[in-house]
Structure formats: C-alpha cells, structure tokens
Amino acid sequence: MKNIKNSLYLFLLLSLPVLGQQKITLEEIWGGAFRTQGMYSLEAMKNTNQYTVLNGGWGSGQIDLYDFATLEKVTTIISSKDFSELDGIDSYTFSPDEKKVLIAVNSEQIFRHSFVADYFIYDIASKKLVRLSDDKVQEPTFSADNSKIAYGYNNNLYVYDMATGATKQITTDGVKNAVINGITDWVYEEEFAFVRAYDWNAAGDKIAYIRFDESEVPEFSMDIYQGGLYPQQYSFKYPKAGENNSKVSLHIYDVKNNTTQKIAFTNIDAYYIPRIKWTNDEQTLSVQLINRHQNDLNLVFVNGNSGKVTSVLHETDKAYVDITDNLTFLNDNSFIWTSEKDGFNHIYHYDKSGKLIRQVTKGDWEVTAYYGFDKKTGNIFYQSVENGSINRDVYRIALTGKNKTRLTQKTGTNNATFSPNFEYFINSFSSAQEPTSYALLNAKNGKEVKEIANNKALKDRLANYNLPTKEFTTIKTDKGHELNAWIIKPANFDSSKKYPLFMYQYSGPGSQEVANKWNSYNDYWFLMLAQRGYIVACVDGRGTGFKGADFKKVTYKELGKYEVEDQIDAAKVLGRYDYVDASRIGIFGWSFGGFMSSNCILKGNDVFKMAIAVAPVTNWRLYDSVYTERYMQTPQENASGYDENSPISHVGKLEGSYLLIHGTADDNVHVQNTMLMVEALVQANKQFDWAIYPDKNHGIYGGATRLQLFTKMTNFIKEKL
The missing domain is CATH 2.40.128 (Lipocalin)
Known part of the structure; x- marks a missing residue:
C-alpha cells in the first residue's frame, strides 16, 4: 500500500506543469489567446x-x-x-x-x-x-470635388448627389453572370487584387470604368448544403486555364453631360485591363493594358474629352510582368514606376511622355513597398530587403537616386504609415523573437520619438511556455541551390537524439514563408508540435520571392517541377543532420502548398513518410485563367507542363500516409480538384485519408471548424509520423 501511495505521488508530481514548461493547446491558438494588440x-x-x-x-x-x-x-x-x-x-x-x-x-x-x-x-x-x-451596395467612393458618391449595385453604377439626395443610374445593362460595370469579375478580383473598377477624375466631372462582358465565360456551380431540405446551387463565372475570359472595355462617363464614350485601343493588345488611374491632369487617364500571356504590358494615357490614346511606356518580359499599385504621378505628371526589368524590383522615374529620367534605386535586392513622394523635399520613401531577403526596412532616397538613408534600425519586419507632411511615420515592427510593436519615428533620421504599443504583456505571458526559438539558416542542396529556411527545435533539444521532422511550405510564385516576423496562427501550431517532440522546418525554394527575377521566374511554364525538387532535396539535406530521423519526415501545405505537399509525397516517396494537403490544386487545368496562364501559358500551348507536374499523374507512386482536406464551398480552388484526386487514388488502389468540410470556403473556418481541422491534422501527425 505504501509503494502504491508513493507511485501515485510521483505520478501526480510529474503530471504537474513544470514552471516555465506550460504547453500550448489548440484551444488557446484558435481561441485567440496569443492574439497581438494592434492599431486597427x-x-x-x-x-x-x-x-x-x-x-x-x-x-x-x-x-x-x-x-x-x-x-x-x-x-x-x-x-x-x-x-x-x-x-x-x-x-x-x-x-x-x-x-x-x-x-x-x-x-x-x-x-x-x-x-x-x-x-x-x-x-x-x-x-x-x-x-x-x-x-x-459595393465600393462607394467620393468624387474629388466632394459633391457626389459613386457606387456599384447589381452590376451597375450609380451616382448619389449629396446636395440634393438624388441618385442617378449611369449604366443600365448590368446583369448577373453576364455584364458587370465598374466592379471586377471573380478572376480580376482574385488575381489582379482589386474590386473597384472605376475611378473619379480630379475635377469630379468624369468617371472612368471597366465593363466586363462575361456572357461567354464558363459557369461554375457549387452545392450549398445548409439551410434547406434540398441543397441549393450557387453559380458564378469562373474562367479556367485556356477558357474564355470576360471581354473588357473601357468607358468614360461625363457627369455633367450624362454621356458615355467607349475608348478604342487600336494596335495595342488590351486583353486585360488590370489598372486604371486618373493622373494629376484632370482630363488625362492612365491605363495599364496587358496581353493574355501577361508578358507584354503597355501604359497608355487617354484624353478624357476626346478619347485619344497615347502610348507612354511599354514593358515586356520573357516570362511575365507583375502588376503593382506603385504608379505615382508628380505635379508635372512625370511618374514613379516600379519594375523588375534589371532583374530586381526597383523604382524608376519617367517624364510625362514616358521617357526614362533615371533608375532611382539599384542593387541585388528588391523594393517591397512604395510609401510615397514628398514634393517639398523631393524624397521617396520605400521598404526593401536590402538588409537580407527575410527582413524588411524603411528607407528614404532622393528622387535623384542620392542620399539613401535607412530609417529603421531593428532587424526584422518594419512597415510604415507616414504623416501627410512626411515628417513622421508610425513604424510597426516585429521579428521571430519580438511581437509587433508600434512607435513614432522621425522621417528625417529614423530616431524614435515615442513608443505607442509593444505587446509586452503577450511576450511576458509566452515566457511561461519556454517556447523554442525559430532559427533562420540557409540550406544548400546537392544541386547547389542556396535556399532560405527556418528550423524550430524542441526547447529541451538533445543533439544526441533523433527527432521526426515536419516540413511546412507554400512555394507559390513570388511568395515568402521564411520571413523574420512575429508568429502567425500556424507558427503557434508549429511551436506546439515542437513541444511534443517534433522538429519543424520551412524552406523557400526556387520560385519564391524577394531574391530576384531569375530565382522567382525559373519555374515559368513548369509549376511544381523545380519547387518540388527543392523540397525533396532540402528534406534530404535535413535528413542527414545527426539529430533528424530521416525515416520520419512529413510535409504539409495549403492551397499551392497542398499542391506541393501532394507532389512531394508522390515524387519523393522515398523521402517523405506522410503528407497533409489542404485545399490543393491537383491539376492546373482546373484553376483560373489569369493566375495559371501567367506562369504556365494555356493548356493548349503547354500541355506537358500541366500534366507532368500534376499530382493526379503520379498517384501510383504513393507509398506513405496521405491526408487530403477540402471545403465544398471553395470558390477559389474548387473541391473538384480533390474529387478528381480521390478518384485517381481509388483507381490506383491506394489507401489514404481525407476530410470534407461542408459549405466551407478556401480558408475552411467558422465556429469550431479550425479547431476541429487542426485537431485532425495534429492527430494524423502523431499517428503517422
């Protein structure tokens, strides 16, 4: 009896949380326990x-x-x-x-x-x-003269007069799934990242807008299961790779005369109109036009009265040209433009006719954000990765390209919101070790004026968990490629032991997961897994961003080839570490990352023991036109690029444990991707696990959904790895 009591006492003692060893739980992660305070x-x-x-x-x-x-x-x-x-x-x-x-x-x-x-x-x-x-209504916007507000409703544009309270409908042909005026269609919203497809001029007397004729775009439908005895169907226009896109046209509405003119782009490929913006000249509209392959871009000026089109800038690329919002017009209508044309994303200054005045920034590093131009001092403010591709700093440089000054001194991720007079900026800073803090900095010398918020309370609370640190490193593969990576080891790490390795990645073109910034929700999950005895690692392979155009665009026409090679090769390198059990390596990804993790366990079946794929693309033929064709051209032109890198083509190679997850209401990566993957696996007589989330979109969230999802994935890792 005495021995039983002593054993029970010892069990209870070991069960008590050791000071500084509190364990992270999924309930805490998805209950918001680690949420940072911010300036909303x-x-x-x-x-x-x-x-x-x-x-x-x-x-x-x-x-x-x-x-x-x-x-x-x-x-x-x-x-x-x-x-x-x-x-x-x-x-x-x-x-x-x-x-x-x-x-x-x-x-x-x-x-x-x-x-x-x-x-x-x-x-x-x-x-x-x-x-x-x-x-x-959608996207209401004040006119420049403060007298009116335009907005979109039921695929048409309206103008509300604030003095009279009267509303005028300025387009009448808008029809659901047929014609949209002034608001983007699905694929423009998702891939060109804007919704308001109209713009007021500086006088408030003209509205330029894009009209989308999507009547010939194929329709996609999804069953909605909640809310009725029978499922309801939700249908919308979704152009898959190689299919018809909306026919777009540009129109200018004259508010005073109540007239509309259609602009003709003669001898210019205007397949897509990804941006419109009025210049400082109230009757001059800038328009960016790009071809279907997205490797031939034209910036043109349109006269708002006559409709005359003047070519200003023409940029081509052997792969593709990225669209940005950095176009800024100065008082003389000269403009600031960012481009990768020298191999890295940099700032350029052109005169109003499109003649290059100078390249403002130069170097083997990238400008990652453009904050603005101070017309009083002639300075440009921007963010870049000059201090290392995983870091972000705020800089000032003269329009002449001289007197460059680094304004942020803490190494990590710095973002700025500038005062209107450019004398100050609020800097948000975080790193892998420091939660987000906000401070007022002087824009002349970068000196801190005053701290605003620091999230010290969160940092103090996390000290009780004795969390491991995220270590940044560079992995050199056997093929000689140097790749950014981070590794999280258990806090009680013992280099003489062998640990299972769980890899995470996204890998999409121009993306970045290896960044020196504070924890995301996923990061807390990775820290939780490390507390449970796993080493977690992330590697940004070729195709990811902020290391130059060549590194990013090497994957052109072959999405999933070089990226998958790099994950497999990185896993082999990590597997040779003394403390990694090379027989227990898993990989996880969501969306493009799910496409990657699926390919990795198939093409790398001798390396990966398990994989989790959430909302994966399983064949790029099933994904939207703008994104897919930017990197792959059309299936009609590049069939082998699509099929040879599709996980569906390699299901027969499955040897390890595979968990496939999707939401049925995913309007982005359709559940069709998972269904076709499942059918291929079934016909190859391969065993796998899968989970379907009814009426959940690409993010798979709402209520207890994320908690249940991450519990499922955690249990799968525990069982299979």
Whole structure:
C-alpha cells in the first residue's frame, strides 16, 4: 500500500506543469489567446498632420483622431454608440476634404476582397448621419470635388448627389453572370487584387470604368448544403486555364453631360485591363493594358474629352510582368514606376511622355513597398530587403537616386504609415523573437520619438511556455541551390537524439514563408508540435520571392517541377543532420502548398513518410485563367507542363500516409480538384485519408471548424509520423 501511495505521488508530481514548461493547446491558438494588440484600420489623414484609428470592441466602434507629432488623441470623430443606425463600424473612408466620412456596417462577404454593406454618410461638423442607399451596395467612393458618391449595385453604377439626395443610374445593362460595370469579375478580383473598377477624375466631372462582358465565360456551380431540405446551387463565372475570359472595355462617363464614350485601343493588345488611374491632369487617364500571356504590358494615357490614346511606356518580359499599385504621378505628371526589368524590383522615374529620367534605386535586392513622394523635399520613401531577403526596412532616397538613408534600425519586419507632411511615420515592427510593436519615428533620421504599443504583456505571458526559438539558416542542396529556411527545435533539444521532422511550405510564385516576423496562427501550431517532440522546418525554394527575377521566374511554364525538387532535396539535406530521423519526415501545405505537399509525397516517396494537403490544386487545368496562364501559358500551348507536374499523374507512386482536406464551398480552388484526386487514388488502389468540410470556403473556418481541422491534422501527425 505504501509503494502504491508513493507511485501515485510521483505520478501526480510529474503530471504537474513544470514552471516555465506550460504547453500550448489548440484551444488557446484558435481561441485567440496569443492574439497581438494592434492599431486597427490605421489611416493617415491627407490634409492635416493627423491619423485615425478604429477603436472599440465587437459590435461597437469609434473613429478616433490622433496628432502625429504628439500621438495624443484629438477627438472622437464618431462613435457607433451615439447612433442607433450603426451596428458597429466595419470600415470607413474620408471625403477628399475630410469633412465627411463613409461608414460601412453589416458587411456581407462575397469573395476574397469583395463585399456589400449598408453605407452611411457622416457630416463631421453637423454630426448628421445619412444613409447612402436603401440597398447594400459595393465600393462607394467620393468624387474629388466632394459633391457626389459613386457606387456599384447589381452590376451597375450609380451616382448619389449629396446636395440634393438624388441618385442617378449611369449604366443600365448590368446583369448577373453576364455584364458587370465598374466592379471586377471573380478572376480580376482574385488575381489582379482589386474590386473597384472605376475611378473619379480630379475635377469630379468624369468617371472612368471597366465593363466586363462575361456572357461567354464558363459557369461554375457549387452545392450549398445548409439551410434547406434540398441543397441549393450557387453559380458564378469562373474562367479556367485556356477558357474564355470576360471581354473588357473601357468607358468614360461625363457627369455633367450624362454621356458615355467607349475608348478604342487600336494596335495595342488590351486583353486585360488590370489598372486604371486618373493622373494629376484632370482630363488625362492612365491605363495599364496587358496581353493574355501577361508578358507584354503597355501604359497608355487617354484624353478624357476626346478619347485619344497615347502610348507612354511599354514593358515586356520573357516570362511575365507583375502588376503593382506603385504608379505615382508628380505635379508635372512625370511618374514613379516600379519594375523588375534589371532583374530586381526597383523604382524608376519617367517624364510625362514616358521617357526614362533615371533608375532611382539599384542593387541585388528588391523594393517591397512604395510609401510615397514628398514634393517639398523631393524624397521617396520605400521598404526593401536590402538588409537580407527575410527582413524588411524603411528607407528614404532622393528622387535623384542620392542620399539613401535607412530609417529603421531593428532587424526584422518594419512597415510604415507616414504623416501627410512626411515628417513622421508610425513604424510597426516585429521579428521571430519580438511581437509587433508600434512607435513614432522621425522621417528625417529614423530616431524614435515615442513608443505607442509593444505587446509586452503577450511576450511576458509566452515566457511561461519556454517556447523554442525559430532559427533562420540557409540550406544548400546537392544541386547547389542556396535556399532560405527556418528550423524550430524542441526547447529541451538533445543533439544526441533523433527527432521526426515536419516540413511546412507554400512555394507559390513570388511568395515568402521564411520571413523574420512575429508568429502567425500556424507558427503557434508549429511551436506546439515542437513541444511534443517534433522538429519543424520551412524552406523557400526556387520560385519564391524577394531574391530576384531569375530565382522567382525559373519555374515559368513548369509549376511544381523545380519547387518540388527543392523540397525533396532540402528534406534530404535535413535528413542527414545527426539529430533528424530521416525515416520520419512529413510535409504539409495549403492551397499551392497542398499542391506541393501532394507532389512531394508522390515524387519523393522515398523521402517523405506522410503528407497533409489542404485545399490543393491537383491539376492546373482546373484553376483560373489569369493566375495559371501567367506562369504556365494555356493548356493548349503547354500541355506537358500541366500534366507532368500534376499530382493526379503520379498517384501510383504513393507509398506513405496521405491526408487530403477540402471545403465544398471553395470558390477559389474548387473541391473538384480533390474529387478528381480521390478518384485517381481509388483507381490506383491506394489507401489514404481525407476530410470534407461542408459549405466551407478556401480558408475552411467558422465556429469550431479550425479547431476541429487542426485537431485532425495534429492527430494524423502523431499517428503517422
């Protein structure tokens, strides 16, 4: 009996959490226990040296105004608590004179970026709130003269006059799944990353808009299971690789004359119109046009009165040209442009006719964000990876290309929001060791003026977990490729032991997972796995970004070939480490990463013991036209590139344990990808595991979904690795 008591005492003692050894749980991760505090919806004002932040909890909200120089709160512009019409505040935008605010409430998501909402116009001086429309509308935008608001509703454009309260419909041919005016179609929204396809000119008397004729685009449908005795079908236009895209055309509406002219692009390939933007000349519109292969881009100017088109800049690439939002017009209508034409993404200055004045930044590193131009000092502010491709710093440089100054000194990821006069910027900083902090910095010398927030409480709380550190390194494969990587080892790591290795990657063109920044939700999961005795590693192979165009574009026309080679080769290198059990290596990925993890366990069946693929593309023939053809051309032109790198073509090679996961309402990577993969595996008589999430989109979330999903994946890793 005495021995039993002593054994029970010892068991209880060992079961108690050791100080500093608290274990991460999935419930904590997905319950928000490690969420950082931030400055939500931080926006710099344009007319005063101030900024706004949306404060308040769920179901409430207020827009607070702060002074850049002192960081002191000036006033609360509006609080939802003061208006019964406002069920919180989802988002907001100011009028150009910053005397009125457009407030969105009751937002309903459509696709990744698009949504409809109830909108209200708030007059700051009179404190009056007016509803914009009785209906939920899209993308309302103030005119430059502050008198009107344009918006999209049911595939048409409307203009609301704030003085009279009258609304005018300016297009009439919009029809669901046929014609859209001023709002992008699905593929433009997803792959060119914008929704509002119209723009006011500087005088407020013209609206340029893109019209999408998607009547010949094939339709995709999804069954929706919740809410009725019979499933409902949701149908939308989705152009898969090689299929018809929307026929796009550019139009300019004259507000005063109530007339519309269609712009003709003669002798220019205008298959896609990925950007429109009025210049500082109120009657000159800039338009970016690109061919279907997306390797021939034209920047043209359109006269808003005559419709005359003038070619300004022409850029081609042997692979593809990326579309960005960095086009900035100066007072003389010369413009700033970013391009990879010298092999790295850099800043260029052109005159208004398109003649190159100079390349502003140069070097074997990339500009990763453009913040703005200070016309008083002639300085450009930007972000780059000059301090290492996994880091981000904020810089200032003269338009002449001289006097470059690094304004951030902490090594990690720095992002800036500049004051309107460019005297200060709010810098958000984080690294793999430091949670996100916010501070006011001087834009002249980068010196810190004042700390705003630091998330020290989160860091102190995490100290109780004795978490391992994320170690950054470079892996050189047997083929000689040097690849960025990070490794997480258990906190009680013993180099004399052998540990199973779990690899994570995404690997999509221009992406980056090996970055020196604070933890994502996935990172906490990886730390949890490390606490359970796994080594977790991530490798950015060829095709990923911020190491130059050649490194990124080597995968052109063969997505999944070199990227998969690099993951297999990296796993072999890691498997030779003394402390890695080469017989127990697994890999995980989501979306493009799921495509990769599927290929890895098939093509690398002698390396990987298990793989998890969430929402994977299994054949690029099934994915959308804009993304796929940018990197692969069409299936009609490059059939072998599509088929030889499709996991479906290699199912017979499956030897290890494979978990396949998808949501049935995924409008992006359709569940069709998984269904065809399943059928191929079945016909190859291969055993595998899979999970289907009804009515869940590409992110597979909502309620307890993420908790259940990550519990399933954790259990699979525990059982199979």
